Amino acid sequence: MNYEIVTLQKKRIAGVSVRTSNASPDMQQKIGELWTRYFREINGRLAGGKGQAAYGLYTNYENGAQGDYDAFVGCEVDGDPAPQEGIRYVTIPAGSYAKFQFHGDVTKDMGIFWKQVWQENLPRKFTCDFEEYSIGMGNGQPTDVAIYVALADFCQSCGMPMTEASQYGTNADGTRNTDYCRYCYQNGAFLADCTMEQMVDFCLDVEKDSGRYTDRAEAKRAMLSWFPELKRWKEK
Structure with missing residues (x-):
């Protein structure tokens, strides 16, 4: 699938929520x-909403x-307006x-599209x-929807997620490089001089024994689809 990596500022969203899971038989319902409920009961009450966009969020993941x-x-608002019964607030970090682009019937095709997004090696x-x-x-009319999937801090050279302080590189002065x-x-310099494809092949070799993929060709295709967006390779 085609997508681009973007950097967003935080957004404050007001609306309504429900707890569910992908395995729940009544999730779609x-x-x-x-x-x-949002359009019938809530949307008209949010006079402070910014613009005309509506947001469907998935957050507070358990596992x-x-x-x-x-x-x-919900919709985007400025700050926290005065509390209103039945309305919750959440922040998009x-x-x-x-960022993926969807075009189609949201009632019929959105679930299929999300399943394809889940299969991406992100x-x-x-x-x-x-x-x-x-x-x-x-x-029932074709709709354009932008879909955003939150990404971990990840290395802009090899794509490795960085979830602990010890995993970050260092600048020349010893400070952490994010x-x-x-x-x-390390120390303000790359440890290996290589091409993007050489880095992809190296990462695939490292991940081979961890069972992170079963089809090397497919895994390589997926990595080559998003590696060009990484800072190190975008600057080449």
């Missing part, structure tokens, strides 16, 4: 009812894609996101993933 999470429907952060809908959505991992970058 719950989320559908959430949208209905990644395998556990429960909060589904949330600032950070890096993989270093997901599982903080807040969301859909951004422009005005004129639904009613762009690159310790295995690629």
